[in-house]
Amino acid sequence: xxxxxxxxxILIIGITTNVKASTPPYIWTIDNGNSNLREDVTKITDTAFxxxxxxxxxxxxxxxxxxxxxxxxxxxxLECRGTGQSGMHFIIELTGKNVINDxxxxxxxxxxxxxxxxxxxxxxxxxxxxxxxxxxxxxxTIGNVTPEEIExxxxxxxxxxxxxxxxxxxxxxxxxxxxDKEEDEENLNAEQREARDSEKKDKIIIYTxxxxxxxLILFIVLHILKQNKIKKKKELKED
Numbered sequence: 001x002x003x004x005x006x007x008x009x010i011l012i013i014g015i016t017t018n019v020k021a022s023t024p025p026y027i028w029t030i031d032n033g034n035s036n037l038r039e040d041v042t043k044i045t046d047t048a049f050x051x052x053x054x055x056x057x058x059x060x061x062x063x064x065x066x067x068x069x070x071x072x073x074x075x076x077x078l079e080c081r082g083t084g085q086s087g088m089h090f091i092i093e094l095t096g097k098n099v100i101n102d103x104x105x106x107x108x109x110x111x112x113x114x115x116x117x118x119x120x121x122x123x124x125x126x127x128x129x130x131x132x133x134x135x136x137x138x139x140x141t142i143g144n145v146t147p148e149e150i151e152x153x154x155x156x157x158x159x160x161x162x163x164x165x166x167x168x169x170x171x172x173x174x175x176x177x178x179x180d181k182e183e184d185e186e187n188l189n190a191e192q193r194e195a196r197d198s199e200k201k202d203k204i205i206i207y208t209x210x211x212x213x214x215x216l217i218l219f220i221v222l223h224i225l226k227q228n229k230i231k232k233k234k235e236l237k238e239d
Contacts, residue, residue: 025082026090029072034100037066047071055087058072063089068123071095075127077108084111094121094143099153103125106140109133117142124153 002132028037030048037050053063064083066076090108092115100106106125107117109132117123122143125131130140141150188198 024062024064024085024088025080026064026088027079027081029077029079032075040067047073055089058087060087062087063091065091065093065118067093067095067119068098068121070121071098071100071145073100075100075102075105075108077105078084078111080111089113090115092117094119094123096121097149098123099156100125101153101156104128105132106130107132122149124150125158126153177219 028048028050029035030037035048035231037048047069049069051065051067052061053065054060055062084119088111088113090109094117097119100123102125104127106129108128114133122145123141124138124145125136126138128138130136130138134140137155139150
């Protein structure tokens with residue numbers, strides 16, 4: 001009985017190991033990480049999706065084909081979230097006219113062996129580093145690309161940068177306006193507080209003077225009444 005359990009355990013371990021071995025931990029992140037293409041998510045849109053193919057030599061699904069179909073977006077990157085596997089083969093298949101505009105890296109790839117481009121489409125990469133493991137600078141093209149398409153792509157990048165600058169300036173202006181408004185309100189509040197304090201002081205002085213005047217009048221009246229009373233007493237004594 002124990003032998004049967006041992007055999008079943010060995011089979012489970014073997015099956016699990018084979019499943020893990022056939023599931024490479026590689027993920028294509030698309031549009032600067034906004035979308036992930038992996039084993040269980042092979043399609044985000046019709047412009048970028050993943051296809052796994054069987055390697056004819058090993059019989060394992062170690063050929064990863066990233067298909068770009070009229071893709072227009074920012075940088076893409078291959079990530080390995082786990083332990084890398086040998087014998088992997090990465091392909092970027094181009095269909096239609098594809099454009100990658102990025103202010104950093106167009107295609108971030110740091111694995112061996114190198115990936116390859118296939119397909120009958122074209123690709124324009126506008127980025128300071130078009131492909132991380134290549135020596136291209138600022139611009140990379142492959143396929144049938146016209147100068148007009150390159151110019152349009154460059155203009156799109158410049159337009160996006162200008163828009164970003166305008167947004168930043170607008171945001172900064174709005175922040176400064178809000179700050180100035182708050183400072184004006186604080187200054188106004190300070191002036192109002194100062195005016196109220198000054199008004200209170202003036203009222204206190206006026207009320208004090210009025211009080212002193214009333215006390216003085218009462219004192220004079222009482223003094224006169226007292227003098228009249230004394231005078232009457234003297235007159236009565238003389239009579």
